[in-house]
Amino acid sequence: MSEPRSPGAGAARESVHLHVYDSETQWTWGAAVSISSSLGRSLQERPRARLLLSGGTTPAAVYAALSKAPLEWERIDVALVDERWLMPDDPDSNARLVRESLLQRNAAGARFETLTRAGRSIEEAVATANMHARQPADVVVLGMGEDGHTASLFPRMRDLDRALASSAPYVATDASGCSGAGNWLRRISLTPAGLRPAHTRLLLIRGAKKRELLDRVLAGDDAHEYPARIAFTTPGAPLHVHWCP
Numbered sequence: 284m285s286e287p288r289s290p291g292a293g294a295a296r297e298s299v300h301l302h303v304y305d306s307e308t309q310w311t312w313g314a315a316v317s318i319s320s321s322l323g324r325s326l327q328e329r330p331r332a333r334l335l336l337s338g339g340t341t342p343a344a345v346y347a348a349l350s351k352a353p354l355e356w357e358r359i360d361v362a363l364v365d366e367r368w369l370m371p372d373d374p375d376s377n378a379r380l381v382r383e384s385l386l387q388r389n390a391a392g393a394r395f396e397t398l399t400r401a402g403r404s405i406e407e408a409v410a411t412a413n414m415h416a417r418q419p420a421d422v423v424v425l426g427m428g429e430d431g432h433t434a435s436l437f438p439r440m441r442d443l444d445r446a447l448a449s450s451a452p453y454v455a456t457d458a459s460g461c462s463g464a465g466n467w468l469r470r471i472s473l474t475p476a477g478l479r480p481a482h483t484r485l486l487l488i489r490g491a492k493k494r495e496l497l498d499r500v501l502a503g504d505d506a507h508e509y510p511a512r513i514a515f516t517t518p519g520a521p522l523h524v525h526w527c528p
């Protein structure tokens with residue numbers, strides 16, 4: 284890892300643990316076992332555990348592996364790190380991805396909170412998400428786009444400042460002007476304030492491009508350049524990065 288630019292930033296990077304796997308299969312099972320172990324520990328300590336999941340193209344195999352974990356899934360609340368302003372059954376929604384990959388097999392009995400719901404405005408959806416977020420997350424699974432975004436916090440996004448500085452766990456975002464957001468500009472996203480209380484943080488990434496990007500992300504601390512930096516600059520739990528080629 285690069286030399287820290289300040290004692291504070293260095294301390295944050297020291298709390299990043301990189302788990303490297305040789306193959307996608309090992310990565311899938313390594314990450315799934317890590318999430319499952321954390322949830323199991325939480326269930327020993329509390330009546331319910333809370334799991335926040337990202338969407339995108341990376342995590343489906345891990346979620347499918349996790350769905351086979353022998354956990355008391357009826358005691359687990361599954362919610363989303365972020366969502367495109369789409370209904371939960373839309374094929375491009377993160378909710379649909381989680382439902383089809385995780386909420387199957389042993390995990391079919393988990394309680395699932397979507398961020399969007401028919402007939403609900405985006406402001407109402409954010410208010411409901413913030414109410415649910417009063418229960419701190421046990422495990423947060425983050426992703427990172429090739430532009431360095433995480434959740435729905437995109438570089439140069441119009442209201443990135445507001446989202447990064449927000450004291451609310453979730454905000455509505457407008458990703459206009461950020462090509463990484465694709466056709467989905469209106470979104471709901473976890474903020475650093477929402478990430479902070481989580482007991483366990485994971486970042487799931489694959490491929491050479493994202494490994495190079497990770498090095499650049501870890502070499503600085505400005506979340507405006509790479510919002511994915513909130514994963515390790517936000518005070519709280521260490522970050523476990525799971526990567527395979």
Ligand SMILES: O=C1O[C@H](COP(=O)(O)O)[C@@H](O)[C@H](O)[C@H]1O
Nearest residue numbers: 337338339340341426427428434
């Ligand atoms: O838009 C999103 O992208 C990120 C990263 O996705 P990936 O396809 O590069 O893995 C994801 O973490 C986020 O939940 C999603 O809404």
